[in-house]
């Protein structure tokens with residue numbers, strides 16, 4: 430079927446073949462919700478079984494290739510992604526309405542970078558060796574087995590490649606289950622894997638509803654790793670299935686990032702970064718959604734913040750000027766609305782926004798809430814929409830206490846003019862990633878993940894390769910010197 434100028438298969442990709450299902454699920458574009466964009470094959474128990482069998486059959490041969498040989502496939506795939514950036518960005522923009530400018534220039538090219546980074550890392554790996562107790566210890570990484578990768582609907586292409594690349598580089602075979610709200614770019618990825626010449630069964634895509642086919646995949650005892658990105662609620666369900674089969678499981682989950690602005694900060698820069706949290710309607714796990722500002726500068730901060738938000742443009746995701754895009758789905762819009770309804774009932778004060786825009790179907794106004802207390806739901810729970818909270822503090826101790834006061838711990842952002850405070854307060858903030866005087870800067874070799882209910886395990890660099898491997902110690906007695 431042709432979608433946004435690209436021919437896209439609506440079927441699963443299993444064992445190097447397209448496989449259809451009798452039942453389908455509908456995909457809509459947030460840009461034109463009233464139309465059905467596509468009807469994709471919806472997986473069931475049989476499809477899950479077929480995909481896991483295919484990944485299991487392909488595993489031994491793929492695992493027995495050397496890391497350099499596997500890397501050559503990953504490099505080829507990266508080159509094909511580079512060739513197709515424009516098509517993938519167009520399709521993904523249509524499918525889930527993230528800004529096209531951002532998809533085309535940064536998010537989709539990152540997919541190619543993910544494969545290159547892991548091809549490099551896996552090829553360069555040398556197991557640690559040391560001597561102790563009259564023996565030589567050799568640490569080896571063994572491929573773990575068929576791996577299920579489950580992804581969410583925001584930035585689905587980039588997030589899928591970020592998880593698939595280390596799995597394939599480590600010698601595992603993969604079954605990808607993309608989110609049912611944005612599955613199209615995964616189908617393009619299957620075509621590119623095919624064109625890159627990967628052996629059949631090394632990479633498979635199964636489409637469908639999470640609670641149905643996703644759940645069958647995670648229950649299958651032949652699966653030896655589960656790599657999940659999505660909500661904490663779903664992670665709890667998958668974690669139970671992983672535990673039953675004693676399968677290692679990583680979970681990259683939601684966040685409620687703090688943006689702390691100290692008295693000595695560059696207020697204009699901090700306010701511009703804060704206003705930027707509305708980009709893509711705040712549907713970003715790393716978004717810094719709790720603004721926590723020194724009371725000495727809070728007035729000036731709010732002035733600059735409002736000026737920046739006034740400059741936002743709600744509009745068509747394909748328009749380069751647009752900063753705020755529609756929300757992904759009417760159910761999600763309803764969810765965002767219900768948070769604000771409950772905030773009002775709770776006595777929280779809406780400083781700006783707080784309404785959906787009826788004339789433009791899935792848009793919600795950029796919203797700022799002053800909570801009645803730090804215990805307000807709007808402070809404590811992830812909204813995943815264009816909603817920020819505003820709180821002030823008197824001293825740095827209070828700032829850290831507020832910043833660390835939710836169950837989440839994915840990321841935090843700090844603005845300060847002091848090098849000393851950058852380290853001291855930055856270290857005190859409880860989050861998997863803390864940015865100081867910058868935001869969303871990423872080094873792919875650094876560990877990435879959340880504390881608390883924001884996640885389990887780490888992605889990035891060698892940390893992901895370790896997760897996708899069974900680490901083994903080979904201990905050999907040293908020959909007598911005499």
Ligand code: NAD
Nearest residue numbers: 580581582607608639640643644659660663681682683714
């Ligand atoms: P979700 O948990 O609803 O769905 C994620 C995936 O899980 C989908 O593919 C879905 O089909 C599947 N799924 C649902 N139920 C399942 C089940 N019982 N068994 C197996 N699979 C199942 O999340 P979402 O709404 O798609 O994504 C938004 C969430 O993802 C937010 O909380 C956001 O913060 C988080 N997120 C985190 C990161 C990160 O890196 N930490 C990145 C992006 C998004």
